[in-house]
């Protein structure tokens with residue numbers, strides 16, 4: 001049982017502010033030839049679209065439905081269909097209660113949030129110049145709708161970034177995220193944590 005499943009209860013009709021990490025990835029706008037930066041989830045790479053509420057999906061339900069095409073688990077699905085987040089599932093948009101909890105979580109995953117990285121997937125056709133990098137972004141996130149509270153954080157039905165901190169010395173990324181998501185965006189350099 002994960003910590004997120006402990007002490008489950010629906011806590012809110014008011015938005016809750018919690019903490020998250022994302023990856024900022026370069027996206028080429030084919031119409032304008034501009035490069036913009038978008039947020040995506042660190043683990044499942046869910047895309048967070050600018051100016052659009054992110055609604056939770058249930059990956060368990062998706063994978064079960066995929067299997068049901070060969071009629072293995074279709075019986076299981078009766079009664080399992082639910083609106084994320086569900087107490088008996090692991091779905092929902094995850095966020096941590098505190099900034100310290102957020103960083104501890106990623107340190108535990110052996111991830112260095114201050115290490116910029118090249119966007120290889122967007123560069124295969126040689127369209128993006130080599131200098132384009134992705135980086136880690138953290139910030140506060142608004143959660144609303146159904147919210148299940150765990151020991152260290154939440155699983156929510158709806159979410160949108162509240163503010164963003166870019167962990168790289170790259171004003172283009174910060175400016176682009178601010179313009180795309182219309183939230184306060186700042187830069188924090190690695191030495192700020194030393």
Ligand SMILES: [Zn+2]
Pocket residue numbers: 057058059060061082084085086089090091092
């Ligand atoms: Zn679920």
